[in-house]
Amino acid sequence: MATSEQLFTANHLLASVPRKAYLGMLGKLELVDLAYGQVLYEPKGVIDHVYFPIDCLVSLLTAVDKRRTLEVGMVGNEGMVGMPMALGIGISAVRALVQGGGVAMRMTAASFRTEFRNNEPLQRSLFRYNHLLMAQISQTAACNRFHESGARLARWLLMTSDRMRVNEFLLTHEFLAHMLGIRRVGVTQAAGLLQSKGLIAYSRGKITILERKGLEAAACTCYRIVKDLQDIAQK
Numbered sequence: 545m546a547t548s549e550q551l552f553t554a555n556h557l558l559a560s561v562p563r564k565a566y567l568g569m570l571g572k573l574e575l576v577d578l579a580y581g582q583v584l585y586e587p588k589g590v591i592d593h594v595y596f597p598i599d600c601l602v603s604l605l606t607a608v609d610k611r612r613t614l615e616v617g618m619v620g621n622e623g624m625v626g627m628p629m630a631l632g633i634g635i636s637a638v639r640a641l642v643q644g645g646g647v648a649m650r651m652t653a654a655s656f657r658t659e660f661r662n663n664e665p666l667q668r669s670l671f672r673y674n675h676l677l678m679a680q681i682s683q684t685a686a687c688n689r690f691h692e693s694g695a696r697l698a699r700w701l702l703m704t705s706d707r708m709r710v711n712e713f714l715l716t717h718e719f720l721a722h723m724l725g726i727r728r729v730g731v732t733q734a735a736g737l738l739q740s741k742g743l744i745a746y747s748r749g750k751i752t753i754l755e756r757k758g759l760e761a762a763a764c765t766c767y768r769i770v771k772d773l774q775d776i777a778q779k
């Protein structure tokens with residue numbers, strides 16, 4: 545069983561806080577299991593906790609109309625869910641949906657407010673992460689408009705794999721259609737194309753990455769642009 549200190553450092557944002565500062569935070573963090581499909585916040589909903597993912601993945605979705613949503617960002621072990629709190633806002637603009645079940649450390653909004661005010665290293669880490677999340681969201685906006693669905697699906701699978709550190713995910717066509725903002729038939733075509741090239745295997749809602757280098761070549765440039773920014777910021 546991992547200690548709470550080991551779990552703490554499994555989230556890169558928390559790990560970037562110097563040891564003295566993070567020891568002071570440990571007592572305020574609680575380990576929670578997040579289930580696939582769980583909604584952490586709704587648009588205009590109150591943020592009651594912030595979450596630091598360990599091996600789960602959270603999608604940030606914006607509403608297009610009553611039926612449709614579109615993923616505008618994703619948060620894994622590199623970041624925190626609930627970034628408006630670091631800007632003094634206690635309300636979410638997006639739906640935060642768990643798209644990969646796993647564990648996270650969470651802190652109540654009240655504890656976070658106090659901690660953020662008094663913990664300068666945490667502030668610096670969150671400002672850097674906010675920059676990266678904004679870059680990811682900006683790139684996703686361009687990606688959704690200009691890149692075709694096969695290349696976007698490849699990018700999405702790589703981003704998911706990086707954050708969950710697995711090569712296999714359970715996903716329905718419907719779920720992917722919501723993530724990518726395309727129709728289910730478009731998902732079938734895009735997944736079929738990647739499968740015919742031997743890059744992924746897809747059956748009964750399970751996607752397996754078979755050939756990572758090939759998938760990187762099939763992904764749009766957005767994957768590399770965002771990943772390079774993240775690598776630079778974490779140096």
Ligand SMILES: [Zn+2]
Nearest residue numbers: 687691764766
């Ligand atoms: Zn793209």
